[in-house]
Amino acid sequence: MTHEAGWAHAPGALRAPSWLREPPDPNALVAPLWSSTAHKQDGVLTVGGVPLTELAAEHGSPAYVLDEADFRARARAFRDAFADYDVFYAGKAFLCTAVAQWVAEEGLCLDVCSGGELTVAKRAGFDMARVGFHGNNKSVEEIERAVALGVGRIILDSFHEVERVAETAERLGRTQRVMVRVTAGVEAHTHEYIATAHEDQKFGFSITNGAAYDAVRRVLEAPGLELLGLHSHIGSQIFDSSGFEVAARRVLALHARISEELAVTLPEMDLGGGFGIAYTTQDDPSDPAQLAIEMSKIVEHECRALGIDEPRLSVEPGRAIVGPAMCTLYEVGTVKEVALDGGASRTYVSVDGGMSDNIRTALYDADYSCTLVNRRSDATPVLSRVVGRHCEAGDIVVKDEFLPGDVRPGDLIAVPGTGAYCRSMASNYNHSLRPPVVAVRDGRSRVVVRRETMDDLLATDVGMAP
Incomplete structure (x- = not known):
């Protein structure tokens, strides 16, 4: 019993x-x-x-x-380690006006995933061109506000969003930069609820079943949209870089296929992040410099194997800055x-x-x-x-x-x-x-x-x- x-x-x-x-x-x-x-x-x-x-x-x-000093030091450590990347602070981890200002002052970009987080960013005077807008079910009102404010990129998560963002951009007379979120079929070694790249979950377009390729094609055909590249995120509280290696290989293979078959060179790619922190003595996180070395080597190796130029990369440390x-x-x-x-x-x-x-x-x-x-x-x-x-x-x-x-x-x-x-x-x-x-x-x-x-x-x- x-x-x-x-x-x-x-x-x-x-x-x-x-x-x-x-x-x-x-x-x-x-x-x-x-x-x-x-x-x-x-x-x-x-x-x-x-x-x-x-x-x-x-x-x-x-x-x-x-x-505050620790927060800023961690932000600078990621900025400096990933100097050739765009580093996006995760607003969902913790966001208030003061923190948004610290993020801007330390030279990071900002990732938001709701109209509320976007409003905090605006209140803080954050440069909207350095803001990315995530979310699997953005409302029409949120999309319209994001486009009107000129956010630097909207990460598309469904075919409905492709249509909604394109329609909104055309109606407002804007060209909106977007990325397509893809799922690479990687089982991150983390809790089920924070693993986000396996097939059976709500985020992104599957590479395996062809949905990701179809989403890219539709974005390229849609008026008012400028496709920056592909976005991949395998989960959160992750210590093992092997998951990134598998994900990068699959996402870059799709990147290369798009270049060859659709005659489009995508300038950027986001590898996500979700790097782990030490909650107890059982946790052993890597420092930003080591993570940057490992991830850069992965991308360099895969691009060389595919015979393609390396796209400009973005990374999202997640909880690793504020946690x-x-x-x-x-x-x-x-x-x-x-x-x-x-x-x-x-x-x-x-x-x-x-x-x-x-x-x-x-x-x-x-x-x-x-x-x-x-x-x-x-x-x-x-x-x-x-x-x-x-x-x-x-x-x-x-x-x-x-x-x-x-x-x-x-x-x-x-x-x-x-x-x-x-x-x-x-x-x-x-x-x-x-x-x-x-x-x-x-x-x-x-x-x-x-x-x-x-x-x-x-x-x-x-x-x-x-």
Whole structure:
């Protein structure tokens, strides 16, 4: 018989996962998991020169803490490593006006996938010629706004979109640059929901069944469209470059076929990206310079084998820029020892946030780390589970982590690696208020996205009819 709480009460659930080791000092930071300015002194975590105890006192909790210097350094690292490419920051990972301005200042392009993200880019004064518009179901209104604003490229994802964008461009008297998103039939070694190049999923045109070639032909025949090239994206949180090698081979083969059979030389190609980050010690991401070397070699080799010129390349690092640059700060509310069968027990550390500010553990079975940030502890480490305050058994923030055995209400805990998709996927579940994003740099903090208020929560609730 299966327990209604599922894996949380499965046999052997009290064992730490194989990659998690009991730390000799639970106060120490595992540096690769944190932003570059994070460090501890006397047990207090400081990020961007701001002690998180002070940040909590000023801004409250939960709060997303964004290390501006780290964000900018990661953006520059990708810009410099891929100097011959266009590097597109993933707006879907996390976007606000300040971040869009940082992206522009560091010389990156911007990838958006909704009218809302496009609006933020416009508000930030982003150069629309450096914006790419993604999405598998763009509305007519979104397409019209993108064309009218002059976005640099729209990535076409269906035959309907070919028609809609062409009609819109012709009606507005514009020539719209586009790319055709293709699926290369590559099984990326990642979670099913974030693998995007296998055949049985919603994105793109299949190379295998000929849909991609047909889409290119239709774009070339459509008035008002200028085809830049092909776009491929194999997934997200990817560490192994072998998937890119297979995808590049198949996409470049199609690129060469188009040149030969349709007498068109496509000037560009987007290889996607979705590079992984370190959430826990089991993750070992490559640095941008190494990724650039490996991907450039792949493209150079395949183009030489096909006898074609190399197109101008684009890459999309995904979470790799903002993911490690942010952590989430929580306050402990309760600590509970739950007795289990066989005399065992589990320590549940409940915090003032949860799945409303980080849905990834529940959605993707994602692993996270955490640390006590407001004091030093000499207590023995205890395998603990950090959980949220919502009415769901699956409301888990950190499934397994060794925390000091004396963690108590009022303590502060921080979770690293929460820059990507946590705030952007946050919700008002249980009518919770979404936390603020507080940027820190050089010993100062500033709110770049304010905390929601009860007035915000009720603003769209029109109430009862008279």
